[in-house]
Each structure stands twice: as C-alpha cells, then as structure tokens.
Amino acid sequence: MSPAPPAPAAPEPVSVVGIGADGWDGLPAASRQALRTAEVLIGGARQLALLPAECAGERVPWPSPLRPAVPGLLAAHAGRRICVLASGDPMFHGIGRTLTEVLSEQELEQAAADGPPTPRLRILPHPSSVSYACARLGWPLEDTEVVTLVGRPTENLARALYDGHRLLVLSADAATPAEVAALLRDRGFGPTRMRVLEQLGGPRERTAQGTAADWDAPPADPLNVIALDCRRAPGTPPLATVPGLPDAAYEHDGQLTKRHVRAATLAALAPAPGELLWDIGGGSGSIAVEWLRAHRTCRALSVERDAVRAERIGRNARSLGVPALRVVHGSAPAALEGLPTPDAVFIGGGLTAPGLLAACWAALPAGGRIVANTVTLESEALLADCHRQHGGELVRLAVSHAVPVGGFTGWRQAMPVTQWSAVKPPAASPSPSDLPQETEQP
Incomplete structure (x- = not known):
C-alpha cells in the first residue's frame, strides 16, 4: 500500500500590525520583521505612507x-x-475585530465543506x-x-453626559x-472642559x-482624541443612569x-447587553x-402607526443619546412581519388589535419576556386571559401625586395601569389561535 500523501501545509496566519503616529521608529522588532517579510501590505493610505522602502x-x-x-x-x-496595518491597538475599535469576524465566518464555511482551516490572525499591537x-x-x-x-452619529455621546x-x-x-462642542452646548453641558x-x-x-x-479652535488634525471633563450648566436637569427619566x-x-410606570415596566x-426589544x-x-x-449594546425597534409620532420617537432617541433606535412606521401586527426575533416585547398600545398578542407571543423565543400595559377594561380582560393561560405576573400600578386642595394638600390619583408580564417557557406553547382575540380596533 502506498503511503498517504502528506497533508498540505497550513497557511501562514495573517499578521496585523498596530502602528502609531510615531511610525516606523515606534515599532518593536517583531512588528518590523512582520512588515519586512510581508508579500502583501494592506492598510490605509496614511498608514502605508509611514513604511520605509x-x-x-x-x-x-x-x-x-x-x-x-475584506x-x-x-x-x-x-x-x-x-x-x-492598523492604527494603534488593532483590537480596540480597530480592523482586528473585522478580520476576526470574517476569518471566523470563513472557517465555519470551510469546516462544513471539510476544507483546510482558514488562517487565524497574529496580532502585534501598538499602544x-x-x-x-x-x-x-x-x-x-480603567x-x-x-x-x-x-x-457613528455624534448624538451617541449624549447618553454618556453626566456631571x-x-x-x-x-x-x-x-x-x-467642533461638532462635539455644539452637542455639549445644546445638551446643557457648555461648561465642560475640552482638550x-x-x-x-x-x-x-x-x-x-x-x-x-x-x-472656537480651528479644525483639528484628523488624528485626534477629545478629552471631556463633563460639567452641567446651572438649570440643566440631571438624567439618571437608571430607568425613569x-x-x-x-x-x-x-x-x-409616565415616569414611575416606565421604571416599573x-x-x-x-x-440585558446585546438584547433586542x-x-x-x-x-x-x-x-x-x-x-x-x-x-x-442593547438594540430596540419601536413600532408606531402614526407618522407624526414616529418622527417624534426618532427625535427623542437622538436627543437622549440613542440614535440607533429603529422606528418602524406601521400598524401591528402586520408591521411585525419580517422583523428580527426579539428577546423582549413591550405592548403599550393597540392591545385589542386582532392577532397582536398572539403574534407577539409567537415571535418570542423560549426565555423571551413580554410586558403589556393597559388602562382600559377591555384590554385588561385580555391580559387576565393571558395570565390564566401563560402565568407570569398580573399587577396593578397606581400612582398618586400631591396637589393643592384649597389651602391644604391632597392626593390626585392617575389612572391605574394593569400590567401583565411573563417569560415564555421552553416547552411548546399554545398556538396563536388559542390566545384571546378581539374583533375590533379600540
């Protein structure tokens, strides 16, 4: 029997070299050697220009x-x-992450085809x-x-502004x-020290x-980092890190x-990090x-049938530092078709729309959460039926505010909110047709 042919040699890993503004002079020996021996040098025009002949x-x-x-x-x-070539540390907001993801995808494809493994990366970072x-x-x-x-949008900075x-x-x-300075002034953080x-x-x-x-400084060098000592201007309301703004x-x-019900919701x-609402x-x-x-890393999309309100949702998201909020203009449940699988669903309106509760429950994976709020008796009856079928919690939230009563002070109660919340179990759930339905829009 003839000997088996030798296995093909594994390809060399792709080297990723971090380089700073100090260029070639700031590179350690290992990084220089990788660059000298490379047959192909890939990078930005600015980075490639830093390399010697x-x-x-x-x-x-x-x-x-x-x-x-890629x-x-x-x-x-x-x-x-x-x-x-990468700027600084390739694994810190750099090309290293993209390369890792691309090579991992290729490895999975080749593994499925019983092919040789795709080369991994050799990372040589710079500060x-x-x-x-x-x-x-x-x-x-730290x-x-x-x-x-x-x-990314400049508005992303707004969620990190705290005195x-x-x-x-x-x-x-x-x-x-200059864009950051304008945002800080607009959000009431004009006294912030910028470097x-x-x-x-x-x-x-x-x-x-x-x-x-x-x-009023002129445009900076394109390669810049902004340091902020955040200071809130007098009269600017503080925004907490916890729910209930x-x-x-x-x-x-x-x-x-409203604020107190929102915090409970x-x-x-x-x-949780990375989850979709x-x-x-x-x-x-x-x-x-x-x-x-x-x-x-949290993700969310908001479904709203009214066009004026849909635009307003986008403005609120940008103002409060989360411009990545995706706004879907349409009526549920039809507007839910084709949306990515949620980790949690909140229903704040339209509970009596035919098929809405069923569609939301069906869309959730095992372990997914659903929360629905209502102030009407008709929707409350639907939530009571859901509680009977699927368990979870059914609570009533009542909030009262102190108000003047003549020369004294009394309580004024807001409309109580009925809230149903549940976690979808791993076992098979009832079919959508088993969930309570209404035949008319509210």
Missing part, C-alpha cells in the same frame, strides 16, 4: 466601504504572506490612542469611559471637536483646550408611559429609549 511587499490600500471588501481582498492574496491620552492626562485607564464617533464624568471621545475626523489631543505619540503631537461654551426629558403629545422587561405602540418611544440607555 525596505518594506517591499505589494501595497494595497483599503477600498471604501471597507467591511464588504473577504475578497484576503481571497485575492491567498497563499501569500499578508500583513495588515492605543486611549492609552496615550490617559498617560498624558493622568487619568486611570476609570475612563470611551465613546467612539468613528462611523463630573470623564470621557475620551474617538474622533471621526478634523471636524469632530483635543492630536497626533498622540508622534513628533507633531499637540493639545488644544477650552470649554464647549466658547470653543423625567417626563419633561421627552417631547410628547400625552402618549407617554423596564424592571419587568429586564434589559420590540416596543409596540411606541407613542413617544420612552420604553425603547430607556431600554437602549441601559447598555450600549
């Missing part, structure tokens, strides 16, 4: 948009020694701009929150500092500083889950907004 590999600038081009570029140069900034400022890295505005809070903002370009640190670690490093209220924080026409929904009958979007504010 001794790095003789073919230089390939990233196209735009970058993410869709699989094709790697495939086009398969079998060659590839070195990818990140955040490490440099904290070193210059004397800020402990106590400093970082917000990136690279490829006395220190922030580092990763700029998208030279215009970002713009440019070309950190390089020979052209410099810092510009001032306050957001009087910021003041009702005045929202633009609304009365269709708003978010507690029942129990947002369906907010049905969004009104002003307050439930979805505060779900998103719970953690930066």
